[in-house]
Amino acid sequence: xxxxxxxxxxxxxxxxxxxxxxxxxxxxxxxxxxxxxxxxxxxxxxxxxxxxxxxxxxxxxxxxxxxxxxxxxxxxxxxxxxxxxxxxxxxxxxxxxxxxxxxxxxxxxxxx
Amino acid sequence: xxxxxxxxxxxxxxxxxxxxxxxxxxxxxxxxxxxxxxxxxxxxxxxxxxxxxxxxxxxxxxxxxxxxxxxxxxxxxxxxxxxxxxxxxxxxxxxxxxxxxxxxxxxxxxxxxxxx
Numbered sequence: 001x002x003x004x005x006x007x008x009x010x011x012x013x014x015x016x017x018x019x020x021x022x023x024x025x026x027x028x029x030x031x032x033x034x035x036x037x038x039x040x041x042x043x044x045x046x047x048x049x050x051x052x053x054x055x056x057x058x059x060x061x062x063x064x065x066x067x068x069x070x071x072x073x074x075x076x077x078x079x080x081x082x083x084x085x086x087x088x089x090x091x092x093x094x095x096x097x098x099x100x101x102x103x104x105x106x107x108x109x110x111x112x
Numbered sequence: 113x114x115x116x117x118x119x120x121x122x123x124x125x126x127x128x129x130x131x132x133x134x135x136x137x138x139x140x141x142x143x144x145x146x147x148x149x150x151x152x153x154x155x156x157x158x159x160x161x162x163x164x165x166x167x168x169x170x171x172x173x174x175x176x177x178x179x180x181x182x183x184x185x186x187x188x189x190x191x192x193x194x195x196x197x198x199x200x201x202x203x204x205x206x207x208x209x210x211x212x213x214x215x216x217x218x219x220x221x222x223x224x225x226x227x228x
Contacts, residue, residue: 032215043116043203043219044155087154091215099145099168100205100217104154 002027002092006103013078013110021073021086021106029093033071034100035064036087044087047073078110115139117186118204118220125227131191131198133223137206144187145205145217146172146179155203161187194227201225 005024013019025033032051036044048057050066057064061082063074073086085107089100117136125131137144142163147155157171161181172179176194181187191198201224205217 034216036219043118043221044205046216046218049216089155098143098215099157099160099171101157102147102155 002090002101004088004090004101004103006086006088006106008106009104010107011109013075013108015079015110015112016077018074018076018078020075021108023071023073023088023103024069025071025088025090026069027090027092027101031091031093031098033066034089034091035062035071035073036089038085038087038105047086075108078108080110080112083108083110116204116206116218116220118223120223121221123223123225125194125225127195127227128193131194131225131227133189133191133202133204133225134186135189135204135206135220136186137204138208138218141206141208141218143207143209143217144181145207146187146189147203147205149201149203149222158189158202191225194225196227199225199227 003026007022032049035047038044048064053068055066061076065072085105087105089102091100115138119134144161146158149155159172159179160168164183176192178190201222203219203222205219207217
């Protein structure tokens, strides 16, 4: 069964203190791995899609990387406005359906 | 996210009433997904629909819950005879395709259902 595990559950950083969030996955036939950001009371906001091992995507202070078993979301010199819950999801080929399986997220708090 | 429209944003129902949640996908998107989220928990898949077809409803309770995505109009998630345990945030997402590039799903702002 497709599964996504994110770590850590929560992370507190000082402004400017770089770190990485981990997303480990097991999926039958990866079609895509997705990163989202979710602010309290809001819907998830799409950040990146990664399709194959070795692929990297970058946007401002965020960089997502992918291996055959896990993905990392690197946050460089974070700012307080980067505080949010970061969600990872995979889409596999299991049973011919294309649902997105989500992890439980990493709650990031960046302190000024 | 504003392009995926969900309404209402907040819905209060008494136990035993029906809740009807609506989702209009992004323009050009023909794939709709419904997810449920409890506080401090991840998004749980409920159902995946294409126009006039339910493709995967494996995450949806067998009783009281139903979903549709008609040829015209929004997708509807219906919960009959609501119970307190149905209180949650329900999110809709849409995507343009399921293969190749650009298969990411875009989410609406959700409907927060409270059963009293």
